Amino acid sequence: MTRPVDRRALLHAVLGTAAVAVLGGALTADASRQLPGPSGVLRVATGEPTAFYAAFGRLLAAELEAAYPRLTCRVRTTAGSVTNIELLRDHRADVALVLTDTALAAQGTDLFPHPVPLRALGRVYETYLQFVVRADLPVRAVADLAGHTVSLGATGSGAAVLGERILHAAGLSPGTDVPVSHLPLADAADAVRTGSVDALLVAGGVPLPTLTDLDDRVGLRFLPLAGLLPRLGGRDGLAGSGLEEVSLPQGAYRSAGGVGTIGVSNLLVCRPDLPRGVADALTRLLALRASALVPGNAVGTQFPDVGSLIGTGGIALHPGAVAAYRSLHG
Numbered sequence: 001m002t003r004p005v006d007r008r009a010l011l012h013a014v015l016g017t018a019a020v021a022v023l024g025g026a027l028t029a030d031a032s033r034q035l036p037g038p039s040g041v042l043r044v045a046t047g048e049p050t051a052f053y054a055a056f057g058r059l060l061a062a063e064l065e066a067a068y069p070r071l072t073c074r075v076r077t078t079a080g081s082v083t084n085i086e087l088l089r090d091h092r093a094d095v096a097l098v099l100t101d102t103a104l105a106a107q108g109t110d111l112f113p114h115p116v117p118l119r120a121l122g123r124v125y126e127t128y129l130q131f132v133v134r135a136d137l138p139v140r141a142v143a144d145l146a147g148h149t150v151s152l153g154a155t156g157s158g159a160a161v162l163g164e165r166i167l168h169a170a171g172l173s174p175g176t177d178v179p180v181s182h183l184p185l186a187d188a189a190d191a192v193r194t195g196s197v198d199a200l201l202v203a204g205g206v207p208l209p210t211l212t213d214l215d216d217r218v219g220l221r222f223l224p225l226a227g228l229l230p231r232l233g234g235r236d237g238l239a240g241s242g243l244e245e246v247s248l249p250q251g252a253y254r255s256a257g258g259v260g261t262i263g264v265s266n267l268l269v270c271r272p273d274l275p276r277g278v279a280d281a282l283t284r285l286l287a288l289r290a291s292a293l294v295p296g297n298a299v300g301t302q303f304p305d306v307g308s309l310i311g312t313g314g315i316a317l318h319p320g321a322v323a324a325y326r327s328l329h330g
Contacts (some may be wrong), residue, residue, distance in 0.1 A: 052127070080203075081157060101264060119279075119317065130202050267315060276320035
């Protein structure tokens with residue numbers, strides 16, 4: 001029988017010693033080359049090419065290959081969280097980035113009628129839900145979108161799932177009150193620019209270059225979402241769903257500073273059968289090289305510190321991750 005993980009004790013252990021390890025350069029490319037480490041091919045499922053998932057995945061792959069030269073990482077761009085879980089289920093990916101609420105849904109819901117076993121390696125950063133509308137439209141809240149065309153994220157993304165919940169929370173019926181499409185981010189931005197779509201929802205870090213460019217071209221208004229949070233918590237409440245109130249950082253976009261929106265934690269997950277040595281190596285890199293995994297244009301505090309990594313909610317840590325976090329305690 002597996003002994004339950006005392007997350008509070010583990011948190012104190014990691015906080016007490018991992019920061020020292022980071023300052024001491026405990027995981028560097030040169031140091032790790034002295035160890036055999038994992039080898040072979042690691043398939044990493046990320047997100048849309050222009051979004052933060054893909055940027056994070058590329059940085060993660062580069063750090064892993066530098067630290068473990070016998071390991072080859074293949075980064076796969078995808079539609080997002082739902083697709084990534086399907087790739088794990090079908091053994092077409094080894095690790096993947098997913099929104100916490102989508103990972104929880106994989107335990108058995110209408111979205112995933114057959115549960116998909118997942119294990120977490122860490123809570124890696126926080127995504128911001130960004131619901132934007134052309135600034136020249138009389139839309140200042142989600143409830144005002146009645147009769148307006150909306151793209152709710154690409155099919156297969158976590159945003160597509162959350163988007164419908166957000167519309168319902170605002171008293172709107174997707175497809176009836178609001179014509180809905182599911183376009184990849186680049187296509188949705190083009191549609192907003194040309195006027196064929198009025199608004200789009202995306203889940204990602206800030207700023208997203210695609211939204212920055214669109215704001216410069218046509219002018220955007222970022223819709224407040226925080227007021228809808230009480231209707232989105234689900235049976236386990238907001239903490240259980242990985243949702244929380246956040247504000248778009250000042251300076252992230254031209255006119256969005258201080259807008260209250262919804263933050264969703266992101267997990268790096270795998271199947272339970274990922275070899276412990278690989279899980280250990282990945283987890284150590286997350287804990288000790290976090291600063292190297294931040295895309296250069298990121299603002300705000302959406303990326304991990306050692307204390308937040310183990311906060312994976314209802315998704316259990318992989319045994320290799322548990323061993324890695326404990327080993328940081330010495």
